[in-house]
Amino acid sequence: MALPDELERLAELHQRGVLSDDEFARAKARVMGEPAAAPAAPVTAINGWRRSLGDRWIGGVCGGLSQLTGVASWFWRLAFVLAVVCAGTGLLVYLLLWLLLPSEPLPAARPALAGS
Numbered sequence: 274m275a276l277p278d279e280l281e282r283l284a285e286l287h288q289r290g291v292l293s294d295d296e297f298a299r300a301k302a303r304v305m306g307e308p309a310a311a312p313a314a315p316v317t318a319i320n321g322w323r324r325s326l327g328d329r330w331i332g333g334v335c336g337g338l339s340q341l342t343g344v345a346s347w348f349w350r351l352a353f354v355l356a357v358v359c360a361g362t363g364l365l366v367y368l369l370l371w372l373l374l375p376s377e378p379l380p381a382a383r384p385a386l387a388g389s
Contacts, residue, residue, distance in 0.1 A: 279304045323377045324370075332371035 287297040325336025328346050339346035356363025
């Protein structure tokens with residue numbers, strides 16, 4: 274099917290309400306050969322999840338959760354403690370996250386001054 278015909282068909286589907294605005298925009302971009310959109314913000318946030326180096330008591334998991342969600346780290350610590358006390362699964366989850374999550378990169382060391 275030719276490009277104008279494809280675009281006309283997509284416009285017709287959009288006009289009839291078969292395609293939402295977002296679906297229409299993505300389909301049109303695909304037909305036009307435009308590059309795919311960047312990954313959604315939640316995917317990027319999850320891929321950037323790291324154990325905290327600055328806000329840690331044991332492994333930095335709660336500090337990392339705090340940075341990811343914006344919720345205070347004390348809340349996550351309390352949630353893990355309650356999960357350990359109530360069901361015992363909190364310890365397993367914490368240990369798995371400690372083992373599987375990468376740590377934040379170390380801050381770059383500043384070079385020492387020659388005169389000091």
